Amino acid sequence: MQRPERSQMGYETPIEHDTDLWSVVTVTVGITVFSVAQGLTYPLIALILAERGVSDAMIGLNAAAYIAGLGLSVFVVPTISRYLRASQVIVAGLLGTALAITGFALAGSLFAWFLLRFFMGACVNAIYVFGEAWLNAATADTVRGRVSGLYSAGMSAGFVVGPLAIPLFGTANGWAFACCALLLSAVAFVLALMARRARVEPDKPKLSDLPAFIKASPALVSLVLLFGFVDVIALSLTPVFMTNAGADSGTAAVMFAVLCAGMVLAQPILGLLLDRLNRWQVARLCLWVSAFVFLMLSLLPVLYPIIWPLAALGGAAISGLYTAALAILGREHRGQMLVAGASVFSLAYASGGVIGPAIAGSVSTATPGLVFVPIVVASACGAVLMRAQR
Numbered sequence: 253m254q255r256p257e258r259s260q261m262g263y264e265t266p267i268e269h270d271t272d273l274w275s276v277v278t279v280t281v282g283i284t285v286f287s288v289a290q291g292l293t294y295p296l297i298a299l300i301l302a303e304r305g306v307s308d309a310m311i312g313l314n315a316a317a318y319i320a321g322l323g324l325s326v327f328v329v330p331t332i333s334r335y336l337r338a339s340q341v342i343v344a345g346l347l348g349t350a351l352a353i354t355g356f357a358l359a360g361s362l363f364a365w366f367l368l369r370f371f372m373g374a375c376v377n378a379i380y381v382f383g384e385a386w387l388n389a390a391t392a393d394t395v396r397g398r399v400s401g402l403y404s405a406g407m408s409a410g411f412v413v414g415p416l417a418i419p420l421f422g423t424a425n426g427w428a429f430a431c432c433a434l435l436l437s438a439v440a441f442v443l444a445l446m447a448r449r450a451r452v453e454p455d456k457p458k459l460s461d462l463p464a465f466i467k468a469s470p471a472l473v474s475l476v477l478l479f480g481f482v483d484v485i486a487l488s489l490t491p492v493f494m495t496n497a498g499a500d501s502g503t504a505a506v507m508f509a510v511l512c513a514g515m516v517l518a519q520p521i522l523g524l525l526l527d528r529l530n531r532w533q534v535a536r537l538c539l540w541v542s543a544f545v546f547l548m549l550s551l552l553p554v555l556y557p558i559i560w561p562l563a564a565l566g567g568a569a570i571s572g573l574y575t576a577a578l579a580i581l582g583r584e585h586r587g588q589m590l591v592a593g594a595s596v597f598s599l600a601y602a603s604g605g606v607i608g609p610a611i612a613g614s615v616s617t618a619t620p621g622l623v624f625v626p627i628v629v630a631s632a633c634g635a636v637l638m639r640a641q642r
Contacts, residue, residue, distance in 0.1 A: 271391050271399070272391075274449045275386060275390035275451065275452045276390055276391060276402075276403075277446075278339075278443065278447055278449075279383045279384075279386050279390075279403065280387070280403050281406070281442075281443075281446070282346075282383065282442075282443040283403065283406055283407050283410070284406030284409055284410050285435065285439045286346060286379060286410065286436065286439055287406070287407045287408070287409070287410020287411050288410040288411075288413050288435065289349070289353065289410075289414065289432040289436050290376070290411065290414065291411035291412065291413060291414025291415055291509075292414035292417050292428060293353060293356075293414070293432060294414075295418065295487075295504065295508045296415075296418055296423060296428055296429075297315075297356070297365070297369070298311050298315070299418070299423050299505070300423050301314060301362075301365075302491070302492060303423060304362075307613075307617055308492055308496075308616040308620075309610075309613040309616075309617045310362075311492060311609075311613060312488065312609035312610050312611075312613020312616075313610060315488035315489075315605070316610050317366045318370065318376075318605075319480070319484060319601070319606045319609075320370060320606055321369070321373025321374040321375075321376075322373035322376060322605070323373075323598065323599050323603060323605075323606070324602075325373070325375075325377040325378065325598075326377060326381070326462070326595045326599045326602075327459065329341070329377065329378055329382075329595065330456070330595075332378070333456050334456065337447075338382040338385070338386050339382075339386075339443065339444065339447030340444075342382050342443060342447075343443060343444050344375075344378065345375045345376065345377070345379040346375075346379060346437075346439055346440035346443070347436070347437065348372075348374075348375035349372055350432075350436035350437050350440070351433075352368050352369075352371045352372035353372070353429050353432045353433045353436065354430070354433045355368045355371075356368055356426070357426030357429035357430055358426070380594070380598060381591070381594045381595050381597075381598050382591075384403075384581075384594045384597070385590055385591040385593075385594040386452065387399065388578065388581060388582035388590055390451075390452040391582060393582065393583050394527070396526075396527070396582045396583060397523045397524065397527035397575075397579045398520075398523035398524060400523060400575045400578040401519040401520060401522050401523020401526070401575055402523065403578070404519050404522075404571050404574060404578070405515075405519030405520070408513075408515030408516040408519065409516045411509075411515065412513045412515075415505040415509045415512070416506075416509055417431070418501070419502045419505060423501060456588070458588060458592070461588050461589060461592035462592050462595060462596055462599070464589070465585070465589055465592040465596050466596055468585075469581075469584065472577060472580055472581065472584075472593075473597075474600075474634070474637075474638070475535055475573060475577050475580075475634070475638065476573075476574070476596075476600040476601055477600040477601070477603055477604040478573065478604060478630055478631070478634040479570070479573040479574050479577065479601060480600060480602060480604025480605040480608065481605065481607060481608035481626070481627075481630050482542060482570055482608065482630055483570050483574075483604075483605070484609050485608040485609055485624070485626060485627055486511060486546075486567070486570060487508070489612055489613065489616065489623050490504070490508050490563075491507075492613075492623065493554070493621075493623045493624065496616070496621065496623075497555070497621065498554065499554065499555065507559075507560075507563060510560055510563045511563045511567040512567055513564055514564030514566065514568040515567040515570065517568065518567075518568030519575065522534065522568070522571075522575050523575065526575065526576060526579045527579075531576050531583070532576075535572070535573060536635050536638055536639065537572075538568075538569045538570070538576065539573065539631045539632070539634045539635035539638070540631070540632070540635045541565065541566075541569035542566060542570055542573075542627065542631040543627075543628050543631035543632040543635065545563075545565050545566035545569060546566055546624040546625075546628050547624075547628045549563065549566065550621065550622060550628065581593045581594070608630075611626050612624070612625075
């Protein structure tokens with residue numbers, strides 16, 4: 253691979269190339285179907301634990317265990333990638349996630365669920381790191397915002413469809429977990445076949461590249477950390493927020509789906525904006541919208557009609573943070589630094605995701621109804637601190 257030149261800011265300037273559509277389709281389809289399973293397990297695990305009488309703080313810590321696995325596996329993935337291609341690492345991650353989800357259906361102890369959540373996070377990290385590096389390596393910068401939006405829309409669509417299966421399968425007897433495991437196994441098989449036609453392969457990551465990327469792009473790393481903070485709170489604790497306010501589990505699952513629907517529907521607009529406007533300005537706009545929406549959700553009655561469009565808008569704002577980060581990453585880095593950036597993204601997302609639900613779960617336990625306040629504070633502070641980025 254031809255080495256990119258250095259820009260005046262120290263970033264690697266991408267060399268323009270044609271978009272490998274087959275690689276883009278392979279990654280996007282794989283992530284979309286995978287996200288269906290993820291969208292089901294996020295609220296399902298929270299609802300089952302709540303039905304068992306587990307505290308909000310402990311539910312938040314369980315979500316943090318998943319994020320811890322996501323982050324710590326960053327240090328293992330480079331070793332695995334020495335022996336496997338990117339597509340093979342993704343397939344292995346899918347099969348490992350299917351195994352973890354099967355464990356939820358079979359294991360009953362809370363301790364086992366913490367271990368399974370950690371292991372699932374480690375497997376998911378491999379999927380996202382190589383999927384996103386592969387996507388950016390295959391995309392021309394002129395359409396990077398739209399491709400990132402397509403990827404995020406597919407991922408968010410899975411999170412919409414997944415929760416809608418909860419009223420169908422219920423939260424008892426493990427059927428929902430079993431169906432997730434079967435779905436992921438099928439996705440792994442199909443993706444392995446599709447990957448054979450891809451023309452682009454991302455570079456192998458090295459642990460030594462991670463500090464270099466953090467030094468080159470601290471604001472970008474901070475943006476993803478903020479995304480992890482607000483995203484994991486919203487995805488993990490929205491069902492708890494709803495049930496604490498008197499909604500049943502079905503309504504809580506639908507609210508979760510509405511939040512994710514906003515993530516899907518906004519992506520075409522966000523992708524176009526990212527290709528036409530300053531990408532940092534789009535990110536800051538998403539932070540301000542996130543702060544406003546979750547402030548209103550904290551103040552309004554939980555079953556007030558306006559909370560539904562507000563939830564969709566909040567989902568759009570949250571997803572826009574990561575879509576913008578992906579577009580900025582692909583513009584400023586190539587080669588090994590691109591893969592390093594994808595790995596650092598996982599670590600930053602994990603760091604924010606561990607802190608976020610732990611804080612929000614504790615806030616909710618102490619003062620029910622205020623679970624979204626940390627999102628408001630983090631989003632507003634982030635928007636102010638990143639105003640110097642161009």
